[in-house]
Amino acid sequence: MSEQSLKPFVKWAGGKRQLLGEILERIPHTFENYIEPFLGGGAVLFALQPKRALINDINASLIHTYKTIASEPQEFIVKIKELDSRISEGGKEYYYLIRDLYNSKLMREEFDLELAAIFIFLNKHCFNGLYRVNAKGLFNVPYNNSKKDSIDEEVILEVSKYLKNITICLGDFEDACKSAKEGDFIFLDSPYAPLNPSSFESYTKEGFDMESHVRLSKLFDNLTQKGCYCMLTNHNTEFINDLYGNKGYKMDVVSVKRMINSDASKRTGEEIIICNY
Incomplete structure (x- = not known):
């Protein structure tokens, strides 16, 4: 598969496409199975294309979409084209109509092709590709005024071929790592730790609070003891440094652009890449 045809089909907050070079430089030379508990857009997965992989996320709609593309790519493409065909005329009004339909299906738990x-x-026509829900778990991101096509057909078809041989799971990050054993590589790209108390970093109704970050750091330690190769990325904050510092882990700080911040002057920052090897 070409690098052009196997790439993320969804835009995701905290996606690692711009950090790929730094991440790929640090991948273990050899490993057994690949595990990614916080899948998101899957930039690292599609760049690596491991033959044996388990991917996971807690966002039910996201994982349902991965599974749908794996099993019904042609039908998925047809349905997307139907939706796209009306955005040029309907614009904003049509977007909100489809958003309401999405939320009604969520309320009824209708996880189907549609x-x-x-x-x-919605991901391709909402503001900054942000997945945000309200207290009721309903998607509430506004329209971005785009009338572009939602997908690249070749990307969907190639991704579908690849995903057919991959284990796709929905659930908590700890559960996704239960099968991890010595020699496996686990890439941990959790929701960001807040840069300050007022930062908005929760993109799903489940959230990912400070206690979750503490639980993740303990998992990192446990996987290290098992003999797994672990890489973790996050904001370079005092909190993250306190969780992982003084344990012998390799900690590299890199500069990044923040694409979600509404203030363009604040769209730069630092991330930290932590490896146990």
Whole structure:
């Protein structure tokens, strides 16, 4: 598969496409199985294309979409084209109509082909590709005024071929790592730790609070003791440094651009890449 045809089909907050070079430089030379508990857009997965992989996320709509593309790529493409065909005329009004339909399907737990297609349609036509829900778990991101196509058909078809042989799971990050054993490589790209108390970093109704970060650091330690190769990325904050510092882990700080911040002057920052090897 070419690098051009196997790439993320969804835009995701905290996605690692711009950090790929730094991440790929630090990948273990050899490993057994690949495990990614916080999948998101899957930039690292698609760049590595491991033959044996388990991918996971806690966002039910996201994982449902991955599974749908793996099993029904042609039907998915047809449904997406139906949605896209009306955005040029309907614009804003049509977007909010589809957003309401998506939320009604979420409320009824209708995880079908249509929901997967709508999920991607909204992702490509909402502000900054942000997945944000209200207290009721309903998607509430506004329209971005785009009338572009939601997908690249070749990307969907190639991704589908690859995903057919991959284990796709929905659930907590600890559960995703239960099968991890010595020699496996685990890439941990959790939701960001807040840069300050007022930072908004929760993109799903489940959230990812400070206690979750502490639980993740303990998992990192446990996987290290098992003999797994672990890499973790996050904001370079005092909190993250306190969790992982003084344990012998390799900790590299790199500069990044923040694409979600509404203030363009604040769209730069530092991330930290932590490895136990």
